[in-house]
Amino acid sequence: MLMGIVLLFSCRHESEEVDFHTTPYSLSIPHGFVPFSVPSNNPMTQEGVALGRKLFYDPILSGNNTQSCASCHLVQYSFSDTTVGSIGIDGFAGPRNAMPLVNLGWQRNFFWDGGAADMESQVLGPVENPIEMHEQWPNAIAELNADAAYQELFYQAFGEREITVPMVIRAIAQFERTLISGNAKYDQYLKGETSLTPQELWGLEVFTDPMKGDCNHCHSLGSTFSDFEFRNTGLDSIAVDAGRYLITLNENDRGKFKTPSLRNIELTGPYMHDGRFATLLQCIEHYNTEFHYAPNLDVNLLTAQKGRMTMEEMQAVESFLKTLTDWEFIQNPAFADPNP
Amino acid sequence: MKRILTFIAVLPLIFTSCKEECLPPENAKPKVKVVFHTTVNGAEVASGVSFDRPGGESFQVDLMKYYVSHFALVDGTGDSLMINDHHLIDPINQKKSFSKEVEVKSGCEHVRFLLGVDELHNHSGNQEGDLDPVNGMIWTWSTGYIFFKHEGTFTDATGASLPLLYHYGQDRALVEVDLPIDLDIEEGKSYEIHIDLNLAILYQGIAFTDNNVHQSAGTADNPWIDALKQNFRGAFQIVEVKESLIQ
Numbered sequence: 001m002l003m004g005i006v007l008l009f010s011c012r013h014e015s016e017e018v019d020f021h022t023t024p025y026s027l028s029i030p031h032g033f034v035p036f037s038v039p040s041n042n043p044m045t046q047e048g049v050a051l052g053r054k055l056f057y058d059p060i061l062s063g064n065n066t067q068s069c070a071s072c073h074l075v076q077y078s079f080s081d082t083t084v085g086s087i088g089i090d091g092f093a094g095p096r097n098a099m100p101l102v103n104l105g106w107q108r109n110f111f112w113d114g115g116a117a118d119m120e121s122q123v124l125g126p127v128e129n130p131i132e133m134h135e136q137w138p139n140a141i142a143e144l145n146a147d148a149a150y151q152e153l154f155y156q157a158f159g160e161r162e163i164t165v166p167m168v169i170r171a172i173a174q175f176e177r178t179l180i181s182g183n184a185k186y187d188q189y190l191k192g193e194t195s196l197t198p199q200e201l202w203g204l205e206v207f208t209d210p211m212k213g214d215c216n217h218c219h220s221l222g223s224t225f226s227d228f229e230f231r232n233t234g235l236d237s238i239a240v241d242a243g244r245y246l247i248t249l250n251e252n253d254r255g256k257f258k259t260p261s262l263r264n265i266e267l268t269g270p271y272m273h274d275g276r277f278a279t280l281l282q283c284i285e286h287y288n289t290e291f292h293y294a295p296n297l298d299v300n301l302l303t304a305q306k307g308r309m310t311m312e313e314m315q316a317v318e319s320f321l322k323t324l325t326d327w328e329f330i331q332n333p334a335f336a337d338p339n340p
Numbered sequence: 341m342k343r344i345l346t347f348i349a350v351l352p353l354i355f356t357s358c359k360e361e362c363l364p365p366e367n368a369k370p371k372v373k374v375v376f377h378t379t380v381n382g383a384e385v386a387s388g389v390s391f392d393r394p395g396g397e398s399f400q401v402d403l404m405k406y407y408v409s410h411f412a413l414v415d416g417t418g419d420s421l422m423i424n425d426h427h428l429i430d431p432i433n434q435k436k437s438f439s440k441e442v443e444v445k446s447g448c449e450h451v452r453f454l455l456g457v458d459e460l461h462n463h464s465g466n467q468e469g470d471l472d473p474v475n476g477m478i479w480t481w482s483t484g485y486i487f488f489k490h491e492g493t494f495t496d497a498t499g500a501s502l503p504l505l506y507h508y509g510q511d512r513a514l515v516e517v518d519l520p521i522d523l524d525i526e527e528g529k530s531y532e533i534h535i536d537l538n539l540a541i542l543y544q545g546i547a548f549t550d551n552n553v554h555q556s557a558g559t560a561d562n563p564w565i566d567a568l569k570q571n572f573r574g575a576f577q578i579v580e581v582k583e584s585l586i587q
Contacts, residue, residue, distance in 0.1 A: 039466060041466065042466065115482040116480075116482075117464055118464050120465060120466035121463075121465040121466060124478065124483075125480040125481050128480050129480070136476075137473060137474050137476075141474055164468065165474045169466060
């Protein structure tokens with residue numbers, strides 16, 4: 001009889017353990033890209049990615065349940081939007097342009113000023129920012145815990161039904177790590193699957209010419225088209241937005257912002273941290289002739305000759321930049337809203 | 341069936357008594373409990389209670405939380421017995437202590453801990469337990485933990501009531517506290533170490549008037565951070581060490 005009871009208890013214990021198992025998620029790393037690492041406490045799983053995708057598109061994380069991450073990070077704009085400063089739930093516009101979400105796994109330091117040290121931590125900010133989703137994390141967690149369907153999904157992803165902030169930010173970060181773009185025309189060209197037009201090839205030449213565009217000095221060719229360093233690019237003589245300085249409190253960082261990726265750049269206007277430029281040509285013109293000699297202007301610009309590119313060369317660079325658009329990326333059904 | 345139910349009911353008692361018989365108390369691993377009392381000259385802070393301070397000011401506490409990290413008992417050779425990793429003290433909500441079963445250790449001469457969160461853990465919200473961001477002790481726009489938070493009101497010398505908001509943090513604000521103790525940790529015994537954080541000492545020389553809002557967000561906060569950091573070192577004091585046999 002005792003053996004029977006022991007078996008009864010052990011059997012129940014085993015069945016509970018069997019209920020929870022996750023399926024590893026294999027990231028699809030494009031040809032020529034170096035794989036990126038993920039945090040040891042947040043391995044990629046099918047269940048985690050699916051949950052993160054659902055949360056990304058669910059307004060439950062905002063104060064009045066009207067906005068989700070996807071409200072300002074729209075897939076058709078490479079997970080950016082078309083406003084200068086995105087409008088939050090209370091109708092206020094943010095001071096900075098929504099950053100596109102693409103190839104994030106290769107990045108470090110998130111937000112324009114690098115205020116979030118890792119991707120999981122990045123998720124914390126927009127939820128509580130009063131001019132964005134304007135919610136308090138304890139409220140958001142209480143709402144999620146009151147939803148039996150979410151409790152089940154969190155159990156499937158993390159083995160716990162009691163939902164916590166670390167579980168939420170890990171799920172969203174898992175989904176964001178899947179937002180990989182590596183099938184633009186330029187990538188196909190590198191693989192020999194297509195050819196660039198003479199105009200696009202000329203643009204690539206100007207892009208990399210140290211005496212002309214010299215763009216690749218910061219927007220390095222490759223998976224990310226950025227080295228993600230912080231730079232003052234001379235947008236203002238005296239920085240209106242102190243940028244990186246607000247994080248480090250180092251005077252040398254005043255007016256510096258993260259060098260953004262150029263992938264899908266055609267889709268992510270307006271441009272710069274404050275969305276001041278409507279077109280790519282305006283951006284290129286800024287780096288050609290319009291930049292200001294700010295006290296800590298990036299050395300690559302400090303030594304660059306103004307007016308070094310002709311209008312035709314700038315237009316060629318623009319043509320090349322458009323070869324970085326990955327139409328398959330923005331139409332990927334795995335990135336679409338999964339909620340009914 | 342009735343016999344089975346009776347057996348199931350008695351089963352836990354059998355296991356409990358067996359456990360007690362198999363592990364005599366005198367051989368039990370020692371246990372150390374650390375209790376933080378947040379006071380003004382010995383009077384514990386509580387919501388709605390006003391505390392006088394020099395200069396005609398008084399203050400109240402609506403919210404007070406702080407991190408105590410890497411609490412250790414250290415012997416004369418520098419060898420240490422770690423009691424915790426990171427713990428959030430929240431006196432208003434009676435979250436004041438932490439405890440741990442430890443190994444025996446004789447000749448403990450120091451209590452050492454950090455007020456705050458060490459640099460390795462200070463810059464990611466991807467953490468659980470007391471470092472879970474749900475505790476409201478992290479800056480979400482610039483990832484870093486608020487080491488010490490005091491929100492409430494103060495009354496200035498003219499009698500005007502004003503908000504008091506102190507969010508103390510940044511790597512430069514981390515405080516290493518070292519307090520003398522004379523303690524042997526022995527088998528079969530439990531210990532309670534009671535430590536007082538005296539706000540009267542913490543705020544010594546810091547006027548609240550025209551100095552009542554600090555968020556550790558700019559260089560203008562640095563003199564305030566430096567003053568508090570200096571005061572923190574003297575504001576902690578061991579007020580009692582209790583020792584008892586594990587029953």
